[in-house]
Amino acid sequence: xxxxxxxxxxxxxxxxxxxxxxxxxxxxxxxxxxxxxxxxxxxxxxxxxxxxxxxxxxxxxxxxxxxxxxxxxxxxxxxxxxxxxxxxxxxxxxxxxxxxxxxxxxxxxxxxxxxx
Numbered sequence: 412x413x414x415x416x417x418x419x420x421x422x423x424x425x426x427x428x429x430x431x432x433x434x435x436x437x438x439x440x441x442x443x444x445x446x447x448x449x450x451x452x453x454x455x456x457x458x459x460x461x462x463x464x465x466x467x468x469x470x471x472x473x474x475x476x477x478x479x480x481x482x483x484x485x486x487x488x489x490x491x492x493x494x495x496x497x498x499x500x501x502x503x504x505x506x507x508x509x510x511x512x513x514x515x516x517x518x519x520x521x522x523x524x525x526x527x
Contacts (some may be wrong), residue, residue, distance in 0.1 A: 484506055485506065
């Protein structure tokens, strides 16, 4: 346990030093009007090529990712040896209830309805 704490503190010190050194060596340059524009061979761009990301699309993507990862948590208990089946059944039931609660919250929030 002592070695784990020692290595954790050493990693924390190294990361902190790297952050301090990197902020000390980076100089902030004054922003100019053309700094955020794409390089167009000297010509001003006539239109923007960026399409704004829909917040609705982003929220549906995050909901899919969360529910997909939660569903993937059901596979390892199903492949486990059947020696502790009552405990695994209880844990999978708890995970399923949490998954259904999240589904109800997202449905009530309106994040699952896609509008164009």
